[in-house]
Amino acid sequence: MSTDTAGPTRSIGTFMSSARWLLAKAGGGIFVLWAVATAIFCGIRMIPGDPAEAIMGGPGSQASAEALAAARAQYGLDQPLLVQYFGQLWRLATGDLGISYSLKIPVAKVLGDLIPSTLILAGLALLVAWAMALVLAVLSTRSGGLGSAVGSGLEIISAAVPHFWLASVLIMVFSTSLGWLPPVSTNSPVGLVLPVITLALPLAGFLGQVMRDTMADAQRSAFALSARGRGESETGVLLRHSLRHAALPGIALSGWAFGSLLSGAVVVESIFARPGLGRSLLSAVTSRDIPLVTGVALFSAAAYVVIMALSDLAERLADPRIGPS
Template sequence: MTLRWLVRRAGGAVLVLWAVATIVFIAIRLIPGDPAQAILGGPGSQASAAAVEHVRVEYGLNRPLIVQYAVFLGRLATGQLGDSYTFHTSVASLLAVELPVTLTLAVAGLAAAWVLALIAAWWSTQRGRVARAISGGIEITASVAPHFWLGSVLIVLFATGLGWLPAVSDGTAAGWVLPVITVAVPVAGYLAQTIRDGIIDAESTAFAVAARARGESRFGLFARHTLRHGALPGIALSAWAFGSLVSGAVVVEAVFALPGIGRALVTAVEQRDMPLVTGIALVSALAYVVVLAAADLVERAVDPRLRSAT
């Protein structure tokens, strides 16, 4: 790890967070309706004109848009996320309660996706063309399965039909199984295809031929040689996969009644709750940046060539 790498990562993180904050600022204001009315509870609140004007002045909505943007960025730069219009409490306190649920779901889903992908890659590359064809069909189907459909099928099968697992989150470890599988399966499909293709390419290289000539077993060749090369593209995809898991959590948390940021985000967007939308978007982007850096470090550990290239 070099100072140049750290500076580049830190600079990239700042640019990503600035871009996300700017997009949220613009998007919220493009939603039809009056932001002051939204703060007061929406058109159904029947707020008076005086109350609406008071809110405009209090929140700076009467200022030019460029001034509002500058104040918005200034507050974010000092860590002030503000208070939620909808839940009438600080955004930081809401995130402290709900963010761990979503991150747990995403991290556990990524780990489960890698386990499933490695099993599929081993089976498809070691059991012949038939196994490869079957595995390829399963992987494609898994990668395009919508979260809400997959979650519903798992509930019908394992909760309603067999009664093995709870249909919704009940605070126990068993209540996490179906949500984790739901977010993991589509990602596992992509990862398995990528890893399998990398392993197949590695099997035809000179080092693999030499290992087989030395009497290396099939499992030894897979575990010590080809898996490392095949896993590199999958590691590079892990940051994207984590982002996909976080976005999928919005649906999965609703299906399984998990109290994470996904459900809060839906409510915040509907109510034009800009502080909460901004807070959720920023912590999600920050988590993505951290995972991207972690994936880069893992790639460097697996492939020494990357360490010497920077």
């Protein structure tokens, strides 16, 4: 093949590979959203109780039989389950999330008010977890046998700590005993410290274990030996080569990590009385608020899909050996 045609051919091949990658990500995302919507529909209806009572204010509302029947007719709860299921899928596909049973306002407005709070919490926790994981990985690989053992132990302990236990300990130490930080989340940056650390520390332990192993392999690799042979210092080898390779598995796991942080927000936001999606989801499940539960779950799934795609793209950019497939 001549040089004149090789360039356009490669460009077309790259475009087709990128298009296939995008289509695969979009198809996978649609499937995940459908699976989540289906699971929520089935799961909520397995909970004992009448959804119409939730619409009327709960079992304590003492709504009459006529009022309950009217509520079922208004929200389509008197129709067969299969009709309800496909009706819900159609509404979700057209962007209609419905009205919250408990709050009596559109679910889209509830999500709009709560999403920024949870995204700020999860985003800061991911950044802090990344920083802590890199520090642990560097210390454990450059401190000899004892430092490696201590760093590995800290990573394992951090990864195994439950959020509710860690939050309780942090509140007792830094709020009750020392009085340095507020026990509940406030609008100020100080009020975010304890919730962010509670979410970040277990994740940092897990990421640190993965990064440490990769960094240790990079330190012993041929390119690191070659760099040392050219007179590169250990700090230069670390900054120019080892950190980049150690970051690759962390980038690949960032989508999973963000999803884990969103699920951990249910516990953290409840303990620290912070308004957000996690706390609202717990309240919505308790009150059988089907539209709100569905909206929160679908947003969490969509965020997970997007972050997974972005982390995949970032991994490809960080490692040129990974091309579109």
